[in-house]
Amino acid sequence: MMGGVSAVPPAPGSAPDSEPKSEPDNEPKSELDSGQAPEPLRDPMVALWRGAQAFRLASLAYALGVQVTSWQSYAQPALSWLLITLQVIWTGVAVTALSLGRRRRPVVIVDILVTLSLVASSYLVAPPAFWRTHESLPTTLWSTNAVISAALLWGPLVGVLVALPVALACNAVSDTLADSVFRDATVPVLTIMGLVIGLLRGIVTRANEQLRQAIGIRAAAAERERLAREVHDGALQVLALVHRRGGTVDAELAALAGKQERALRRLLAAQPQAAPPAAPDLAAELVGFEGPFTAVSVPSEPVALPPERAADVLAAVRAALHNTERHAPGARSFVLVEDLGDEVVVTVRDDGPGIPEGRVEQAAAEGRLGVAQSIRGRMAAAGGSALLRTGPQDGTEWELHIPRTRPGRAGSERGRRAGREAT
Amino acid sequence: MSHGGEQGRALRLMVVDDHPMWRDAVGRDLDEAGFEVVATADGVQSATARAAATLPDVVLMDMHLPDGSGARATAQVLAVSPGSRVLVLSASSERDDVLEAVKAGACGYLVKSASAQELIDAVRRTASGQAVFTAGLAALVLGEYRRMSSDVPAGTSPRAELTERETEVLRLVAKGLSARQIGTRLGLSHRTVENHVQSALRKLHLANRVELTRYVIEQGLDQGLDQEPSRGPESRA
Numbered sequence: 001m002m003g004g005v006s007a008v009p010p011a012p013g014s015a016p017d018s019e020p021k022s023e024p025d026n027e028p029k030s031e032l033d034s035g036q037a038p039e040p041l042r043d044p045m046v047a048l049w050r051g052a053q054a055f056r057l058a059s060l061a062y063a064l065g066v067q068v069t070s071w072q073s074y075a076q077p078a079l080s081w082l083l084i085t086l087q088v089i090w091t092g093v094a095v096t097a098l099s100l101g102r103r104r105r106p107v108v109i110v111d112i113l114v115t116l117s118l119v120a121s122s123y124l125v126a127p128p129a130f131w132r133t134h135e136s137l138p139t140t141l142w143s144t145n146a147v148i149s150a151a152l153l154w155g156p157l158v159g160v161l162v163a164l165p166v167a168l169a170c171n172a173v174s175d176t177l178a179d180s181v182f183r184d185a186t187v188p189v190l191t192i193m194g195l196v197i198g199l200l201r202g203i204v205t206r207a208n209e210q211l212r213q214a215i216g217i218r219a220a221a222a223e224r225e226r227l228a229r230e231v232h233d234g235a236l237q238v239l240a241l242v243h244r245r246g247g248t249v250d251a252e253l254a255a256l257a258g259k260q261e262r263a264l265r266r267l268l269a270a271q272p273q274a275a276p277p278a279a280p281d282l283a284a285e286l287v288g289f290e291g292p293f294t295a296v297s298v299p300s301e302p303v304a305l306p307p308e309r310a311a312d313v314l315a316a317v318r319a320a321l322h323n324t325e326r327h328a329p330g331a332r333s334f335v336l337v338e339d340l341g342d343e344v345v346v347t348v349r350d351d352g353p354g355i356p357e358g359r360v361e362q363a364a365a366e367g368r369l370g371v372a373q374s375i376r377g378r379m380a381a382a383g384g385s386a387l388l389r390t391g392p393q394d395g396t397e398w399e400l401h402i403p404r405t406r407p408g409r410a411g412s413e414r415g416r417r418a419g420r421e422a423t
Numbered sequence: 424m425s426h427g428g429e430q431g432r433a434l435r436l437m438v439v440d441d442h443p444m445w446r447d448a449v450g451r452d453l454d455e456a457g458f459e460v461v462a463t464a465d466g467v468q469s470a471t472a473r474a475a476a477t478l479p480d481v482v483l484m485d486m487h488l489p490d491g492s493g494a495r496a497t498a499q500v501l502a503v504s505p506g507s508r509v510l511v512l513s514a515s516s517e518r519d520d521v522l523e524a525v526k527a528g529a530c531g532y533l534v535k536s537a538s539a540q541e542l543i544d545a546v547r548r549t550a551s552g553q554a555v556f557t558a559g560l561a562a563l564v565l566g567e568y569r570r571m572s573s574d575v576p577a578g579t580s581p582r583a584e585l586t587e588r589e590t591e592v593l594r595l596v597a598k599g600l601s602a603r604q605i606g607t608r609l610g611l612s613h614r615t616v617e618n619h620v621q622s623a624l625r626k627l628h629l630a631n632r633v634e635l636t637r638y639v640i641e642q643g644l645d646q647g648l649d650q651e652p653s654r655g656p657e658s659r660a
Contacts, residue, residue, distance in 0.1 A: 236514070237442045237444055237445050238444070240445070240535045240536055241444060241445065241448050243536050244448065244452075244535075244536070244537075244538060244539055244542075258536050261536055262536070265514050295557075295558050295559065295599060296559075297557075297558045297559045297561065297562030297563075297597045298518070298559075298562055298563075298566070299562060299563060299565065299566020299567070299569070299570070300518055300519050300522050300563050300566055300567065300570075301566060301570060332599065334558050334597075334598050334599030336558065336562055336594070336597045336598050337562065338562070338565065338566070338569075338594075338597075339566065339569065340569070341569075341573060347594075347598055349598045349599060349600075351599070393607070394608075397598070
């Protein structure tokens with residue numbers, strides 16, 4: 001494999017004395033660094049770190065093999081044994097510390113320095129010309145560990161940044177700096193290693209985060225269900241009862257109970273959602289208008305509509321309900337949602353006295369933006385239409401038609417909308 | 424209806440709800456109104472057993488039962504007591520369950536917060552064969568027909584479809600109009616309006632039975648059909 005040389009131990013100073021795993025716990029920061037938070041889910045990064053340590057041990061075995069077979073041909077055999085001893089010691093320390101995983105950051109920093117020193121000290125064991133013409137440096141494969149650790153801890157960019165000096169050091173001591181990547185693959189192999197391991201870390205961390213969110217959502221849903229059962233069996237029954245017994249209790253109290261009951265039921269019916277769906281359910285949104293004087297009737301299946309069009313529909317319905325509240329207090333309103341496939345029809349009807357003839361025109365003549373204009377405007381924006389039916393017997397009925405696919409005008413519509421939002 | 428309150432005999436009712444306080448209160452209201460509450464039940468199994476023993480005219484059915492859905496209870500009660508008529512009395516938030524119960528043969532739906540008088544009227548109408556439809560239920564039924572007509576490929580045998588008139592009537596019910604108001608609007612008698620609603624409901628029951636039967640045969644479950652709810656609702660027709 002890569003160019004290189006023998007088991008040359010490090011410069012004496014950089015030795016493994018600055019031992020990191022000495023004081024274990026009180027450092028939550030490093031735990032966050034490795035992508036875990038204090039909760040029961042097992043951190044998959046631990047498995048990656050342990051796997052990397054298995055590789056570290058295997059690479060040490062390779063270095064020992066090189067040492068045992070080649071030490072006699074080195075210029076400084078005694079020094080080579082000292083250096084390989086240091087390499088064994090540091091490997092033991094690093095494997096232990098990184099597997100336990102309390103404070104990985106200082107270990108990894110020392111690991112990088114020790115690796116660079118050991119690679120560089122090969123220069124003292126034998127001249128570059130020797131390494132160039134003989135077998136690999138004993139540290140070549142082993143030095144990959146520093147790259148793996150850096151990538152696991154800090155991600156792909158740092159992985160590559162650490163890979164470069166390590167690889168170049170290997171090339172320098174074996175006089176292969178000037179070689180093309182086809183003759184000596186140390187640089188590409190190490191940098192790719194750093195990149196891939198770093199990316200892997202990102203994927204694993206993200207997957208873990210998503211898994212944790214999913215578990216959280218599930219737990220929340222289960223808890224909600226439990227609460228819903230509780231409320232349904234207790235408070236709701238009492239409220240419904242008080243409401244029904246209105247005559248014999250107190251009309252106001254009964255009305256209040258009824259209101260609370262509806263509010264609670266709505267609360268229970270609302271489902272918690274991880275993220276808003278791409279096309280929100282218009283029916284579910286309109287159900288929010290339900291109240292003492294407003295009934296909302298919807299099909300059992302969701303009625304999907306693009307968010308911006310749904311917003312226009314909601315605004316139009318709100319305007320119609322508001323208008324009823326203002327001009328026909330006490331009248332009941334009925335909202336009906338129908339999904340006809342190629343279009344959605346929303347009807348808002350009240351049983352009030354209807355809009356007096358000429359009122360709509362009057363508002364327009366006075367320059368006021370009456371409810372009719374406001375509703376028609378919203379529907380035009382949504383690419384649909386609004387039909388008004390009103391009369392003393394019929395109350396007021398708005399029928400809103402919203403097409404699923406908007407013919408033609410989509411482009412100009414979007415432009416106008418963007419302009420509006422920009423202001 | 425094989426038995427009912429035609430000859431001045433008090434209507435015999437069963438109340439199914441898992442909450443004792445609610446059962447008592449509703450039972451008291453119904454007693455006071457001159458009905459005879461012959462049984463109460465707190466779950467699917469007890470409802471089925473007591474319906475078989477008492478054959479009530481009208482069953483008031485909650486959707487929220489400890490040992491199953493109200494829809495299952497409806498199907499099983501109608502299987503053992505085909506002459507009964509089921510009126511769902513439930514919360515407005517349980518829409519899908521209500522639709523299932525109606526498909527299983529229930530012929531009306533009332534929200535629990537309805538007043539005692541509304542409840543009594545609804546029981547009377549249910550017993551006399553009328554459908555008790557709220558706007559909400561009409562919208563669910565309309566939606567269900569539309570779903571069926573888009574799901575089932577054209578040409579597949581018995582396809583549940585509403586006539587134009589039935590659709591028109593159901594839409595007006597869903598918009599909150601009373602039978603009388605609908606009659607005025609469409610130039611029909613309110614009796615005819617009632618018939619259209621009834622017919623829409625009957626076809627839905629039938630379609631549901633056909634669907635269930637097809638399912639049972641496909642799944643090879645048709646040996647030992649005894650406890651299957653699919654036999655239920657229509658045997659009174």
